[in-house]
Amino acid sequence: MSDTILSATALERSFVAKQHVVHALGPVDIEVSRGEFVAIVGPSGCGKSTLLRIVAGLANPTAGQIQIRRADPLNPLCSMVFQDYGIFPWKTVLANVRFPLDIARVPRRRANEIAREWIERAGVQGFESAYPATLSGGMRQRVAIARAFVADPEILLMDEPFAALDAQLRLVLQQELLRVWEQSRRTVLFVTHSIDEALLLADRILVTSARPGRVLADIRVPFSRPRTRAVRATVEFGQLEEQIWQMLKGGVEDRGSDDAEA
Amino acid sequence: MLISTRARLIRLALMAGLAALGVSGIAAAKSPTKTKTKYYSRQLSALPKGVSLSGKPYTPAVKRLKQTQTLTVGIPSKLELEAPVFLAYDEGEFAKEHLRINFVYDTVPDLLTLLGENKVDLVYAGAQAAVFNALKAGVPIRWVSGVASAAPDSGLYMSDKYGTSSTFNPSVLKGLTIGVNPGGLAAPSEYGLYAALKKGHVSPSQITMVPFSNISAMVSALNAGQLQGATVGPPYTAGITPGTAFQAEPGYPSTIQIAGYFATTNLTKNHRAAGIAFFQAIERTINTYLHGNYHKDQIVMHLLSQELGTTTQQLGAAPPVPFNLNIPPATLPALQQMYATVPNTLSYSGLVKPSQLVDLSLVVDAAEGQ
Amino acid sequence: MTPRRERARDSGAVVTVTRAPAAVDVDPTRYARRRRAVGTVLAWGTPVLLILLWQIAASSGWIDVRFFPAPATVWKAGVAAFGNGTMTSAAEATIAKLLIGYGIGVIAGVALGLLLGLSWIARSSLEYTLIALYTLPKLALFPAFLLIFGIGWTPQVVLVGVSVFFIIVLATMTAVVSVEAGYRDAATVFGANRAQLLRHVILPAAMPAIGTAIRLTAGIGILVIVGIEMVSGSSGLGYLIFERAQVFDPATMYAGVIVAGLIGVIFTALVTLLLRCAIPQQRPRLRRR
Numbered sequence: 068m069s070d071t072i073l074s075a076t077a078l079e080r081s082f083v084a085k086q087h088v089v090h091a092l093g094p095v096d097i098e099v100s101r102g103e104f105v106a107i108v109g110p111s112g113c114g115k116s117t118l119l120r121i122v123a124g125l126a127n128p129t130a131g132q133i134q135i136r137r138a139d140p141l142n143p144l145c146s147m148v149f150q151d152y153g154i155f156p157w158k159t160v161l162a163n164v165r166f167p168l169d170i171a172r173v174p175r176r177r178a179n180e181i182a183r184e185w186i187e188r189a190g191v192q193g194f195e196s197a198y199p200a201t202l203s204g205g206m207r208q209r210v211a212i213a214r215a216f217v218a219d220p221e222i223l224l225m226d227e228p229f230a231a232l233d234a235q236l237r238l239v240l241q242q243e244l245l246r247v248w249e250q251s252r253r254t255v256l257f258v259t260h261s262i263d264e265a266l267l268l269a270d271r272i273l274v275t276s277a278r279p280g281r282v283l284a285d286i287r288v289p290f291s292r293p294r295t296r297a298v299r300a301t302v303e304f305g306q307l308e309e310q311i312w313q314m315l316k317g318g319v320e321d322r323g324s325d326d327a328e329a
Numbered sequence: 330m331l332i333s334t335r336a337r338l339i340r341l342a343l344m345a346g347l348a349a350l351g352v353s354g355i356a357a358a359k360s361p362t363k364t365k366t367k368y369y370s371r372q373l374s375a376l377p378k379g380v381s382l383s384g385k386p387y388t389p390a391v392k393r394l395k396q397t398q399t400l401t402v403g404i405p406s407k408l409e410l411e412a413p414v415f416l417a418y419d420e421g422e423f424a425k426e427h428l429r430i431n432f433v434y435d436t437v438p439d440l441l442t443l444l445g446e447n448k449v450d451l452v453y454a455g456a457q458a459a460v461f462n463a464l465k466a467g468v469p470i471r472w473v474s475g476v477a478s479a480a481p482d483s484g485l486y487m488s489d490k491y492g493t494s495s496t497f498n499p500s501v502l503k504g505l506t507i508g509v510n511p512g513g514l515a516a517p518s519e520y521g522l523y524a525a526l527k528k529g530h531v532s533p534s535q536i537t538m539v540p541f542s543n544i545s546a547m548v549s550a551l552n553a554g555q556l557q558g559a560t561v562g563p564p565y566t567a568g569i570t571p572g573t574a575f576q577a578e579p580g581y582p583s584t585i586q587i588a589g590y591f592a593t594t595n596l597t598k599n600h601r602a603a604g605i606a607f608f609q610a611i612e613r614t615i616n617t618y619l620h621g622n623y624h625k626d627q628i629v630m631h632l633l634s635q636e637l638g639t640t641t642q643q644l645g646a647a648p649p650v651p652f653n654l655n656i657p658p659a660t661l662p663a664l665q666q667m668y669a670t671v672p673n674t675l676s677y678s679g680l681v682k683p684s685q686l687v688d689l690s691l692v693v694d695a696a697e698g699q
Numbered sequence: 700m701t702p703r704r705e706r707a708r709d710s711g712a713v714v715t716v717t718r719a720p721a722a723v724d725v726d727p728t729r730y731a732r733r734r735r736a737v738g739t740v741l742a743w744g745t746p747v748l749l750i751l752l753w754q755i756a757a758s759s760g761w762i763d764v765r766f767f768p769a770p771a772t773v774w775k776a777g778v779a780a781f782g783n784g785t786m787t788s789a790a791e792a793t794i795a796k797l798l799i800g801y802g803i804g805v806i807a808g809v810a811l812g813l814l815l816g817l818s819w820i821a822r823s824s825l826e827y828t829l830i831a832l833y834t835l836p837k838l839a840l841f842p843a844f845l846l847i848f849g850i851g852w853t854p855q856v857v858l859v860g861v862s863v864f865f866i867i868v869l870a871t872m873t874a875v876v877s878v879e880a881g882y883r884d885a886a887t888v889f890g891a892n893r894a895q896l897l898r899h900v901i902l903p904a905a906m907p908a909i910g911t912a913i914r915l916t917a918g919i920g921i922l923v924i925v926g927i928e929m930v931s932g933s934s935g936l937g938y939l940i941f942e943r944a945q946v947f948d949p950a951t952m953y954a955g956v957i958v959a960g961l962i963g964v965i966f967t968a969l970v971t972l973l974l975r976c977a978i979p980q981q982r983p984r985l986r987r988r
Contacts, residue, residue: 125884145888157904157979224888446766515946540938550845676948
């Protein structure tokens with residue numbers, strides 16, 4: 068029995084650039100259930116990040132609406148992990164991870180405790196008083212993940228969080244993400260370019276078209292949890308990957324073309 | 330390839346040598362020959378008996394140097410006290426003597442430095458403490474002429490709160506704020522203030538002296554009441570709002586001289602003819618155009634107003650200047666006494682005697698027509 | 700390299716290229732220490748060398764010591780001026796005026812700069828007016844300051860403050876406006892209100908650029924105060940420099956110039972140090988990582 072946490076109806080977003088209107092997103096209709104890990108896969112420029120920003124409240128749609136049903140108003144609504152980290156260079160690791168709690172005015176001592184727990188879970192213990200400039204890319208992304216989880220939000224938004232990391236680090240962090248997520252099972256919207264990443268992590272995959280971004284397919288990922296890397300070896304994994312790739316190929320190959328398929 | 334470079338170098342050296350010879354040849358040709366002086370080739374620290382520096386119009390007569398010479402004259406400001414040199418230039422008196430004059434405009438300390446480096450031959454300046462200190466530092470500076478026996482309308486002006494010219498009691502100066510020219514009591518333009526302080530038995534440390542490099546701003550401050558007094562001279566005295574301030578003490582008494590022309594022994598010893606020619610032109614100008622009440626002479630007033638950058642009305646607001654090139658013997662002791670009242674002004678102890686600084690031989694030779 | 704190799708090929712000999720450790724690789728710590736020592740010697744040695752050259756020029760008559768005294772003479776005059784209190788009181792006056800004027804200029808500049816950066820209404824109204832006022836030569840307005848503020852310290856302090864203010868306000872405004880959208884978004888997503896955004900994101904993000912402006916205006920503050928003291932008023936090092944030139948005392952004058960320069964160096968160094976402590980990521984690290 069899953070209840071809907073988020074429903075988007077006829078959602079569209081356009082903006083004006085150099086005297087003509089660019090239709091970035093939509094119309095899309097999406098329903099997400101509480102606790103679902105939804106991956107959004109699509110070519111560049113199809114409005115995936117825009118969708119996330121609208122959910123986060125950083126932008127408004129130009130048509131349609133999103134409704135979010137809150138179960139726990141005491142917790143923050145959402146938190147976001149950005150592609151280029153977005154952690155603050157002027158704060159230590161501890162202060163960065165503690166940031167959402169500071170915003171929520173949690174008393175300092177308690178906030179430090181919670182932050183330290185998540186620092187340990189994210190695997191950056193020992194670096195609490197270090198500044199981000201001294202950390203590697205992978206460490207910084209772990210800090211960003213810890214920060215996103217520490218507030219215990221209802222929806223977790225991730226915008227290509229591992230795109231800037233090398234392939235081996237990606238695999239490690241994918242595992243870490245799964246491990247950390249298993250513990251709380253919050254709703255996640257995860258944007259990625261990588262089909263196999265989506266298949267590894269998500270319960271559901273929304274395949275989006277090139278601009279204007281629309282949902283091409285809504286695929287349920289059959290693998291059971293907890294997920295391990297072993298799923299990569301299964302036949303279904305390869306079939307699904309090929310299937311999704313075929314859907315995307317058209318969009319990637321004639322990017323910029325105006326007739327996108329429904 | 331090496332051989333041709335050496336040849337090139339030799340050629341260059343020869344050309345440089347020839348050029349150096351040529352330059353030194355031109356320089357030798359330009360330096361004037363020493364002319365023998367007739368009477369006063371030695372230093373004169375006082376006016377000899379029976380010699381007068383003033384005379385009838387059109388005297389001393391034109392002498393004409395054998396070869397045209399150039400003198401560079403340093404000027405710090407454009408006041409009526411400096412009228413003789415400008416008028417002489419405009420009336421062609423220097424040209425008559427075959428003397429070419431270059432004017433250099435700068436501050437007195439800069440001009441004294443240029444004088445010390447022989448980049449300037451004559452400087453018009455007040456006999457500031459800097460002159461005495463430069464002399465003691467080894468610059469062979471000589472005070473070769475005075476300017477006037479009084480500076481009409483200049484002196485210490487006090488706010489009307491403190492009385493009138495006839496009733497002023499200088500002891501009230503204690504604790505007041507007085508505007509002064511840059512340099513304060515190190516410059517003889519402030520002699521009026523010093524005389525007032527002496528009369529009132531007030532020490533300079535008991536008043537607040539505020540220097541102003543912009544005299545108009547100082548007059549505005551006096552008018553506005555921000556200063557209780559200031560040392561002012563024409564033409565700035567015209568800016569004093571009538572009814573706000575009165576002249577409490579004149580600029581200086583006729584027993585001393587405060588300003589004039591300064592040169593070094595380079596002029597008084599090595600280029601006497603040019604120096605004498607300069608003062609012949611000056612004295613002739615004073616005798617012809619700037620004697621008595623020359624403010625009535627419209628042509629002279631017109632020329633002066635143009636040269637000094639002012640109007641004939643402003644010039645006429647103050648009495649005419651009684652030009653007098655003498656340096657009375659009481660001058661040096663009085664000035665050094667003034668400078669000694671402010672610590673760190675004079676860099677030496679003891680007194681400079683007139684025989685060390687004053688040399689009136691150029692103006693006397695010029696007046697005597699020699 | 701190439702011609703030699705070709706020649707070798709022609710002659711048939713085999714050329715071997717060797718890569719062997721250099722001094723820096725054999726003992727890096729010692730190499731680094733030696734390099735630092737050389738750097739320190741150069742940094743301190745160059746001014747000492749220049750002073751030595753100056754003394755030699757004076758002693759051998761290349762420069763006219765009546766107008767350009769030898770360093771030894773300047774030193775003696777400076778010591779005497781400190782001894783009789785004239786240099787001390789002049790330095791104190793200049794430092795006091797500088798600190799007050801600079802302090803006011805910085806505080807007012809940062810405050811207004813923050814306001815302009817955060818409020819587009821304030822920015823649209825004031826930005827171009829401030830730029831126009833910034834380019835106006837304040838020295839030309841100084842007689843007006845004298846009329847408004849009277850004579851004494853106040854107009855000079857105001858001049859320093861104003862000169863510093865315009866630079867700081869424009870730099871702060873630009874720094875605030877240029878805070879990257881990514882940082883703002885991060886804070887907004889986590890639900891920060893305007894005050895929290897200012898405190899946690901905008902102020903710390905803008906601090907490095909603001910700090911640079913503050914450091915640069917430290918030098919400008921010294922220039923302005925000594926400059927105005929040279930042409931107006933009767934206190935401070937500028938007045939001492941001017942007055943000693945008036946009286947033909949070049950030794951004490953140059954001593955004053957050197958003292959002014961030293962104050963400038965020390966003041967700028969102090970400001971730089973304070974700013975480093977205020978910008979967390981630039982704080983001097985006490986522990987070696």
